Structures are given as structure tokens and as C-alpha cells.
Amino acid sequence: MTDPDASTLASADDALFRPVRTGNAFEETVERLLQAIRLGVAGPGERLPAERDLATRLNISRVTLREAIRALQEAGYVESKRGRYGGTFVNETLPAAKPVGRQGPPVDIEDVLTMRRVLEVGAAEAAAARPLTDTDRVHLRNQLAESRTDDLSEYRRKDSRLHLAIAEVAASPALTSAVADVRVRLNELLDAIPLLHTNIDHSAAQHAAIVDRILAGDTAGARDAMAEHLDGTASLLRGFLS
Known part of the structure; x- marks a missing residue:
């Protein structure tokens, strides 16, 4: 039986x-x-x-x-x-979950991830579709370089700054504002999980791919590269917090 x-x-x-x-x-x-x-x-x-x-x-x-x-x-x-x-x-005793969204209503993981995907995939595609100025290009490259920090205490901030820079060169203030808003909510979630060196290295390679495709004017490539990058972060958040 x-x-x-x-x-x-x-x-x-x-x-x-x-x-x-x-x-x-x-x-x-x-x-x-x-x-x-x-x-x-x-x-x-x-x-x-x-x-x-x-x-x-x-x-x-x-x-x-x-x-x-x-x-x-x-x-x-x-x-x-x-x-x-x-x-x-x-382990017999597992780590206690860190509090999320301490200064306001509970953060809905799936809501944040859905909004982020819609906004940031669209921002990457829009940025790649624009005829970027020299200033735009320098800004993106500088933020990409800054995001490759060895100072883990600065990693979240510089990672956020790169993602905002992508929205900025899409030349839509409303989009940049929306990305900034969702990034605040996202960072509350990210602060509740550990920084993993392998993920940081992987993210650095994905960041470079996204920026390369934007600079090349490859809209489909920029969209797909950003989507893949966001999927990686979503997997970690769901794993640690769901």
C-alpha cells in the first residue's frame, strides 16, 4: 500500500x-x-x-x-x-525573517515586482529607442562604473542610481518619478535579504549588457536584458521572503 x-x-x-x-x-x-x-x-x-x-x-x-x-x-x-x-x-533553527515595510503598510512583494517589471523593462526599451545625446551616454557609463562598487554598504544606493539613470535617459520625467517610487518600495524588500556575492557579480554582468544594448539602440535586446535581470532579483525576493 x-x-x-x-x-x-x-x-x-x-x-x-x-x-x-x-x-x-x-x-x-x-x-x-x-x-x-x-x-x-x-x-x-x-x-x-x-x-x-x-x-x-x-x-x-x-x-x-x-x-x-x-x-x-x-x-x-x-x-x-x-x-x-x-x-x-x-539547520535546526532557521533565521528569523527581517521586518519589511516598517514605516508604513506591509509591502506586497508581487505588487512591487509587477510594477517594477512594467516600468523598468519599458524604461530600458524607451531609452534604447531614443537618439541619446553624448551627455546621456556619459551619464549611463558613469553610473554603470559606479555600480561596480566593492563597498557593500554602498551597493544598494549605487545599484538604485544606475536603474534611475536608465529611466532618466528615456527622457520621461513621469517615468523617472514612477521608477523612483517603486525603487523605494523595492529597497525595503532588498534590505530584508542578505547581499550575495554571486548575485552581485551576476548583476554586474547583466547591468553591463543592459547598458550596452541601450547604447547600441537595440530596443528588443535592452528590453529582454532588463527583463532577465529583474527576474533574477524577483527569484531571490520570493525565495527569502515569500
Whole structure:
């Protein structure tokens, strides 16, 4: 006779550990592992599937999987044990969720992410569609360079400044104002999750791709590059906060 609880676990396990998309493999892997932990598919003290099996099921490299596990280890969600009975285990006590939206109504994650996607994907496309001035081009390049900071205490601010610069060169004050408003709400969410070095490196490469496509006047490329970048951030937010 089949154990109904085992069947439920197997189906949830299969759903959470399905193949990830390639564009934001690290971020989506972190999201999947956090979902498995938060939903109890991998409960406190339990071991995650073996690295080789998990990498195959998620359709990612073992390097990407190890980076994701390392990020969760640093954030206090898992620990790695060596030896015959070793592996990656969920910590018995998980980190307490940080408060979000302390100075006002609770921040709705999906509302913020939807508004951000509509505004910022559109801003990247609009910026690429314009005949940019030399001043616009210098402004974008300068903000891109500034965003590559090694000072983590400055990272959120400089990241925000680059995204605002993209809206600014789209030459719509109303759009820039809307992007600024949603960025304030977004940063409340971002401040509640850890800064992950692998994600910062990945974001830097994506930022460069977005700016390159805007400067080249590639509207479709700018739109797609921004959408992929935002999807990575959304995966981390959903993983840590949902």
C-alpha cells in the first residue's frame, strides 16, 4: 500500500526541484532551495538530495549548485557536513525573517515586482529607442562604473542610481518619478535579504549588457536584458521572503 504522505512529499519534491531556467540559474536555484526549506520538503535537520542528483534534477552545473548552497550556508539556512554520512543539512533553527515595510503598510512583494517589471523593462526599451545625446551616454557609463562598487554598504544606493539613470535617459520625467517610487518600495524588500556575492557579480554582468544594448539602440535586446535581470532579483525576493 502506498503511503499517502510519501506520495505528497514526492510530488512536492518533484515540483520544487524541477529544471531551472538558464538566465538566472544561481538566483533561481537559491529560490528553489529556500522554497523547499520553507515548505518543509526539506525540514530542520534533514539532508538535501545528494549534490549530483540535485544538480541533475535542477539541470544546473554543480558549480552553480555549490554557489547557491554556499550562499544559503552564509545566510544561516543550511550547513555542510563531511564524511560517510555527510551532505548538506537544513539547520535546526532557521533565521528569523527581517521586518519589511516598517514605516508604513506591509509591502506586497508581487505588487512591487509587477510594477517594477512594467516600468523598468519599458524604461530600458524607451531609452534604447531614443537618439541619446553624448551627455546621456556619459551619464549611463558613469553610473554603470559606479555600480561596480566593492563597498557593500554602498551597493544598494549605487545599484538604485544606475536603474534611475536608465529611466532618466528615456527622457520621461513621469517615468523617472514612477521608477523612483517603486525603487523605494523595492529597497525595503532588498534590505530584508542578505547581499550575495554571486548575485552581485551576476548583476554586474547583466547591468553591463543592459547598458550596452541601450547604447547600441537595440530596443528588443535592452528590453529582454532588463527583463532577465529583474527576474533574477524577483527569484531571490520570493525565495527569502515569500
